[in-house]
Amino acid sequence: MNGNIIIKNSPQLVTCSGFKAKQGSAMSDLHVIDDGAVVIENGIITAVGITGEVLRKFNEESYMTIDATGKAVLPGFIDSHTHFVFGGYRAEEFSWRLDGEDYMEIMKRGGGIASTVNSTREASREELLESGKKRLDSMLSFGVTTVEGKSGYGLDETTEIKQLEAMVELDKLHPMDIVRTFLGAHAVPEDFQGREDKFIDYMANDVIPRIANRGLAEFCDIFCEKSVFSVEQSKRLLLKAKELGFKLKIHADEIVPLGGTELAAELGAVSADHLLHASDKGITDLATKGVVATLLPGTAFSLKELYARGRYVIDQGCAVALATDFNPGSCFTESIPLIFVLATLYMGITIEEAVTALTINGAAAIDRADKTGSIDVGKAGDVIILEFPSYKYIPYHIGVSCVEKVVKNGNLVFDKENQINS
Numbered sequence: 001m002n003g004n005i006i007i008k009n010s011p012q013l014v015t016c017s018g019f020k021a022k023q024g025s026a027m028s029d030l031h032v033i034d035d036g037a038v039v040i041e042n043g044i045i046t047a048v049g050i051t052g053e054v055l056r057k058f059n060e061e062s063y064m065t066i067d068a069t070g071k072a073v074l075p076g077f078i079d080s081h082t083h084f085v086f087g088g089y090r091a092e093e094f095s096w097r098l099d100g101e102d103y104m105e106i107m108k109r110g111g112g113i114a115s116t117v118n119s120t121r122e123a124s125r126e127e128l129l130e131s132g133k134k135r136l137d138s139m140l141s142f143g144v145t146t147v148e149g150k151s152g153y154g155l156d157e158t159t160e161i162k163q164l165e166a167m168v169e170l171d172k173l174h175p176m177d178i179v180r181t182f183l184g185a186h187a188v189p190e191d192f193q194g195r196e197d198k199f200i201d202y203m204a205n206d207v208i209p210r211i212a213n214r215g216l217a218e219f220c221d222i223f224c225e226k227s228v229f230s231v232e233q234s235k236r237l238l239l240k241a242k243e244l245g246f247k248l249k250i251h252a253d254e255i256v257p258l259g260g261t262e263l264a265a266e267l268g269a270v271s272a273d274h275l276l277h278a279s280d281k282g283i284t285d286l287a288t289k290g291v292v293a294t295l296l297p298g299t300a301f302s303l304k305e306l307y308a309r310g311r312y313v314i315d316q317g318c319a320v321a322l323a324t325d326f327n328p329g330s331c332f333t334e335s336i337p338l339i340f341v342l343a344t345l346y347m348g349i350t351i352e353e354a355v356t357a358l359t360i361n362g363a364a365a366i367d368r369a370d371k372t373g374s375i376d377v378g379k380a381g382d383v384i385i386l387e388f389p390s391y392k393y394i395p396y397h398i399g400v401s402c403v404e405k406v407v408k409n410g411n412l413v414f415d416k417e418n419q420i421n422s
């Protein structure tokens, strides 16, 4: 059921207006309306403007009304890169890393992603649904209204499908919109060690066509990384996926510079993600081709790596999205305020740019900029109301969520004041 709602009297209605990714300097313009109101009918935004002018045209009595006096209103956040469906946890790995062990070394000795693969293969559908629902509830409380979720903890057909089907089910059960990505080439499974090309053949020729036939994922992604999949292997897999109608994403240049960023531009990917070691040329290529640069500061923070060059990437004219990379290993957090403050303190990204990166550009990173990510007439009624009068409180209240209410498709689905949660 999609709702009818009027939100009025906001001292700062941050519309982030636009229907496509904002590149470079355009990321700074948030299109703020002082004393703003928004009307949502049947789940879709039908009016946005100054409260007095909007209310003249609508009969408030036919709507649920929220008085946002003293509260900033923004589009719902888009978390455009997560791995939120998985079995088991890796708390011990965090301790090993604190003791100085390296993320990739842990992975090479069968820990890391391989450990989550074992637990996800063992997990029942019900277990994935139960943990998935709790994680979505938590994301919603941070103001996220659309999330991208990747498979990639199966590395075999059955488990990859189990993860994607769990997301199909969760999308129906939960107010959150879920965009699905197939990441079957996330690591080399034990039985294919040393036979990476054979694994790519298996994924490209057997698994991807079945995922495509069943419409289980919209995007295809790969971990293009030294000791995982080479640029050539990534290209082979992604070209096959593209031929079958998938849109593309790449985990690119996360741990070492390899050339995944250039590949994302060459293949016309929708986004290139991580980019900690992206080359100058790779970044220019993304800007030229309009590929969204998705930066994940939580991962650099958690792995104690140098942050991606956020300021430089924007200055080169790229559209930057920010996301959590929520996963059980390299970045176990769904905290949007943490991502926000890291981006502003350590990547040279301004507060305005970070808002754009988590709204309209996040939507563009999952090819949804025409449907959500801004407060514009015709878009989904996905809106958040903060406890404070300005978006500037988001990083200032370090790591703590300022989101008081979340409206999804015109329905109030989270309310800190009245303890409503989906």
Ligand code: NIG
Pocket (backbone or CB within 6 Å): 083, 112, 113, 116, 223, 251, 254, 299, 325, 327, 328, 329, 330, 331
């Ligand atoms: O984006 N780098 C590859 N994939 C994830 C981590 C997955 C994991 O550690 O479980 C990432 O960082």
Ligand code: FE
Pocket (backbone or CB within 6 Å): 081, 082, 083, 251, 325, 327
């Ligand atoms: Fe990731």
